[in-house]
Amino acid sequence: MVQNGKVxxxxxxTKKFGDFTANSNLTFSVWKGExxxxxxxxxxxxxxxxxxxxxxxxxxxxxxxxxxxNGYTQRNKIKRNIGYMSQRFSLYEDLTAKExxxxxxxxxxxxxxxxxxxTKQLLAEIDMExxxxxxxxxxxxxxxxxxxxxxxxxxxPKIVFLDEPTxxxxxxxxxxxxxxxxxxxxxxxxxxxxxxxxxxxEYCDRVCILVDGVIEALxxxxxxxxxxxxxxxxxxFLKLARKVTS
Amino acid sequence: xxxxxxxxAKKEFLHIFRDTRTLIIIxxxxxxxxxxxxxxxxxxxxxxxxxxxxPAGDYLSQELITxxxxxxxxxxxxxxxxxxxxxxxxxxxxxxxxISISPQFxxxxxxxxxxxxxxxxxxxxxxxxxxLTNYASAIINEFASDKGIGSQSTIPFEVRVRMxxxxxxxxxxxxxxxxxxxILMLITAMMTSISIAREKELGTMxxxxxxxxxxxxxxxxxxxxxxxxxxxxxxxILLLGYTVFGLPIRGSLILLLAVCFLFILLAxxxxxxxxxxxxxxxxxxxxxxxALMLPTILLSGFVFPIESMPKVLQWFSVIIxxxxxxxxxxxxxxxxxxxxxxWKEMLIMISMSLFFILVSIKKFKERLG
Numbered sequence: 001m002v003q004n005g006k007v008x009x010x011x012x013x014t015k016k017f018g019d020f021t022a023n024s025n026l027t028f029s030v031w032k033g034e035x036x037x038x039x040x041x042x043x044x045x046x047x048x049x050x051x052x053x054x055x056x057x058x059x060x061x062x063x064x065x066x067x068x069x070n071g072y073t074q075r076n077k078i079k080r081n082i083g084y085m086s087q088r089f090s091l092y093e094d095l096t097a098k099e100x101x102x103x104x105x106x107x108x109x110x111x112x113x114x115x116x117x118x119t120k121q122l123l124a125e126i127d128m129e130x131x132x133x134x135x136x137x138x139x140x141x142x143x144x145x146x147x148x149x150x151x152x153x154x155x156x157p158k159i160v161f162l163d164e165p166t167x168x169x170x171x172x173x174x175x176x177x178x179x180x181x182x183x184x185x186x187x188x189x190x191x192x193x194x195x196x197x198x199x200x201x202e203y204c205d206r207v208c209i210l211v212d213g214v215i216e217a218l219x220x221x222x223x224x225x226x227x228x229x230x231x232x233x234x235x236x237f238l239k240l241a242r243k244v245t246s
Numbered sequence: 247x248x249x250x251x252x253x254x255a256k257k258e259f260l261h262i263f264r265d266t267r268t269l270i271i272i273x274x275x276x277x278x279x280x281x282x283x284x285x286x287x288x289x290x291x292x293x294x295x296x297x298x299x300x301p302a303g304d305y306l307s308q309e310l311i312t313x314x315x316x317x318x319x320x321x322x323x324x325x326x327x328x329x330x331x332x333x334x335x336x337x338x339x340x341x342x343x344x345i346s347i348s349p350q351f352x353x354x355x356x357x358x359x360x361x362x363x364x365x366x367x368x369x370x371x372x373x374x375x376x377x378l379t380n381y382a383s384a385i386i387n388e389f390a391s392d393k394g395i396g397s398q399s400t401i402p403f404e405v406r407v408r409m410x411x412x413x414x415x416x417x418x419x420x421x422x423x424x425x426x427x428x429i430l431m432l433i434t435a436m437m438t439s440i441s442i443a444r445e446k447e448l449g450t451m452x453x454x455x456x457x458x459x460x461x462x463x464x465x466x467x468x469x470x471x472x473x474x475x476x477x478x479x480x481x482x483i484l485l486l487g488y489t490v491f492g493l494p495i496r497g498s499l500i501l502l503l504a505v506c507f508l509f510i511l512l513a514x515x516x517x518x519x520x521x522x523x524x525x526x527x528x529x530x531x532x533x534x535x536x537a538l539m540l541p542t543i544l545l546s547g548f549v550f551p552i553e554s555m556p557k558v559l560q561w562f563s564v565i566i567x568x569x570x571x572x573x574x575x576x577x578x579x580x581x582x583x584x585x586x587x588x589w590k591e592m593l594i595m596i597s598m599s600l601f602f603i604l605v606s607i608k609k610f611k612e613r614l615g
Contacts, residue, residue, distance in 0.1 A: 054456045076458060084456040088449035094264050106253025107457045
């Protein structure tokens with residue numbers, strides 16, 4: 001892992017919805033080119049945190065810096081430098097693969113020429129050149145998911161946020177998807193991914209485990225397994241979750 | 247290089263033109279509805295079947311009957327031979343009215359100066375019944391004054407009625423502005439609220455909000471195509487009204503289109519407002535139907551005149567946006583008046599749009615915070 005600079009810096013981030021505290025005093029940094037996993041059960045506050053980092057939600061308090069820009073005052077600059085893929089593979093089902101890429105390329109300010117080049121490149125990366133003119137509705141779930149990832153990468157963002165990107169797809173497609181994630185990270189893009197699949201946590205460079213809105217652990221999967229005397233991440237997670245509830 | 251916004255707005259056109267069903271709805275509904283309202287829902291009197299009971303059978307009664315039946319309004323369907331047969335004839339439903347002439351009609355008319363004619367109608371449809379008697383009385387009165395005796399000699403006043411702006415009392419003149427309000431409301435408000443709700447439902451709205459597009463651009467890009475479609479539709483409706491139904495456009499065409507455009511903006515702002523409170527397409531559709539369509543039909547003066555509503559509903563109709571649109575349309579199309587008589591309606595429509603947009607922005611910010 002090349003640690004040549006922080007791309008995300010969060011200090012004492014807190015988000016409250018009325019009386020409910022979704023995120024409590026989160027502090028962490030993410031390095032350039034890193035695959036950073038955000039782990040937690042459903043409702044642990046993963047999605048809230050990712051939405052704040054993307055500028056979809058305003059934090060209640062705390063300091064945020066994403067891609068070198070201030071999370072309160074420079075949101076527009078942040079938006080140009082990040083890609084986002086939500087839990088639902090949000091593509092337009094009545095449009096073709098090519099059209100989806102073209103629209104988002106246009107929204108991110110790419111020129112027509114750039115869009116053409118990028119479309120070819122992206123479709124080649126995920127082996128979907130033949131399906132370029134298929135309607136999204138006709139694609140199987142795994143392909144939609146890969147394409148949604150490509151669309152999030154259309155403008156070559158510095159950081160790409162993936163909110164539970166592998167929900168509901170089969171293990172082979174998941175494995176396949178992680179290979180694409182690796183490729184992107186090796187090329188220098190930081191990947192910030194949330195998941196509740198513990199086997200996926202093993203693929204991350206570092207993981208941050210969230211329990212009830214609080215960071216319970218943050219380290220490499222190897223260090224965490226050693227520290228908690230566990231064979232895999234699943235055990236680490238269960239130990240942490242039990243510790244909190246008991 | 248095309249702007250981000252242009253790329254985004256183009257997408258909405260792709261959605262619309264790829265969805266043939268929606269296209270058919272957008273362009274089919276206005277035509278079907280206008281033809282339906284124009285031809286079916288009509289309160290004009292034409293070729294109504296009537297029964298004739300004429301025990302007099304003299305030249306004068308024959309002349310009167312000929313005058314009535316050659317007017318184009320009535321067709322003699324049944325000759326009734328006895329007074330007793332009148333009621334069963336009406337009951338059978340074959341005829342709507344019986345014209346009963348008193349015995350020795352000519353003799354009484356010239357000798358006594360008074361001869362009676364009875365009009366018996368089937369009042370199961372009260373409006374039709376009163377229309378029928380009005381038409382028939384008018385013809386009979388004219389007949390009497392032609393013959394030199396009758397109403398003028400006994401009644402000192404002569405009332406002459408002239409229906410201004412719509413001489414022939416054509417119902418279609420009322421229905422075209424109303425249909426236009428309904429269609430524009432349907433296409434703009436319902437379609438925009440559904441299309442914005444669809445982005446929310448699919449999750450694409452989130453992706454758009456993360457993009458460098460500003461929320462205002464997202465909303466404008468979504469509604470932009472519908473402005474064009476709605477405008478095309480108002481022109482289709484006006485053309486149909488003009489060519490098929492002979493609807494006049496007496497005032498300025500530019501002013502008329504400006505009023506249509508204002509109403510489209512108003513309906514759009516309502517659609518946006520709806521989309522900020524609902525989460526799914528289904529609810530957006532339901533909301534538009536209940537909250538927009540019913541008041542448009544019932545309370546805007548489209549079907550029922552506002553003046554004859556109960557006071558409470560009259561006050562309520564003030565906040566129904568199409569009310570002002572329909573009023574302005576009628577003033578321009580039928581009366582041929584200019585901006586001097588419609589500025590109030592236009593101002594109200596502008597204020598309403600601004601109000602809805604402000605509330606939408608507030609709602610939108612609340613959701614994001």
